[in-house]
Amino acid sequence: MNKILLTILFLILFSACQCPISTVQNTKNPKKLKVYLKSKYSWKKEAAIESVGKYIVKELVDQVIALALNKNEFWWVRASAVTTLAKLELEKSIPALIKIAENDSNINIRLRAIEALSKFKKTHVSDFLRLLLKKENTKIIQYAVIAALDRENENDKRE
Numbered sequence: 616m617n618k619i620l621l622t623i624l625f626l627i628l629f630s631a632c633q634c635p636i637s638t639v640q641n642t643k644n645p646k647k648l649k650v651y652l653k654s655k656y657s658w659k660k661e662a663a664i665e666s667v668g669k670y671i672v673k674e675l676v677d678q679v680i681a682l683a684l685n686k687n688e689f690w691w692v693r694a695s696a697v698t699t700l701a702k703l704e705l706e707k708s709i710p711a712l713i714k715i716a717e718n719d720s721n722i723n724i725r726l727r728a729i730e731a732l733s734k735f736k737k738t739h740v741s742d743f744l745r746l747l748l749k750k751e752n753t754k755i756i757q758y759a760v761i762a763a764l765d766r767e768n769e770n771d772k773r774e
Contacts, residue, residue, distance in 0.1 A: 639663055643670045652678045657689045664692065668699035676703065680711045690721045697724055701731030709735060713743050726759050733763035741767060 639651050639662035651663035652675065660682060667675045682688055683696035697715060700708040709732070716728035729747075732740050741764070748760040 640666055640669075642666050643672070645672050645674055648672060648675055649678065652682065657692050660688075660692050661695045664695045664699050668702040671703065673703070673705065676700070676705055676707065680708055683715060684711055686720065690724060693719070693721070694724050694727060697727040697731060701727065701734060704734050706735070706737075709737065709740060713740075716743075717747060722753065722755065725756060729756070729759045729763050733766050736767070 639659055642648055642651070642663070643666070648663045648666055651659045652667075654660055654663075664679055664682065666672070667679055679696045679699055683693050683700060685693070693715075697712070700712060712728045712731050716725055716732060719725045719728065729744070732744065744760050744764055744767075748757060748764070751757050751760065
């Protein structure tokens with residue numbers, strides 16, 4: 616009897632969910648995505664960020680950058696934002712990615728930002744990576760920067 620009541624209660628609560636994650640993930644409408652990016656629920660923000668990258672909704676990049684830089688945001692939201700910025704490869708995201716690579720409290724997010732920066736063929740990005748390599752004490756960050764610079768050199772040789 617208790618199992619049946621728990622199942623019914625679960626179904627009622629689950630069906631009361633206003634917006635299933637697939638609805639957010641499959642949204643192409645910038646107005647709806649903007650609302651989801653401002654949601655109080657981190658899962659909606661993360662799904663909206665992924666949609667911005669998936670459907671290349673460039674007019675929402677500023678909101679994605681703001682979420683990536685927001686240290687009060689959950690780490691998985693910031694990580695998703697950095698991944699989306701890497702996918703979009705827009706120059707306007709470079710300053711944010713540099714700041715994240717240098718200062719984020721989560722090392723995994725820093726690593727994603729370094730990888731994202733390696734996609735840009737800009738002198739100031741290369742200069743930043745070399746400077747970061749010199750001043751960084753964390754070995755895994757140093758290895759990531761070396762790998763990013765190696766990828767950059769490989770790409771230069773191919774061209």
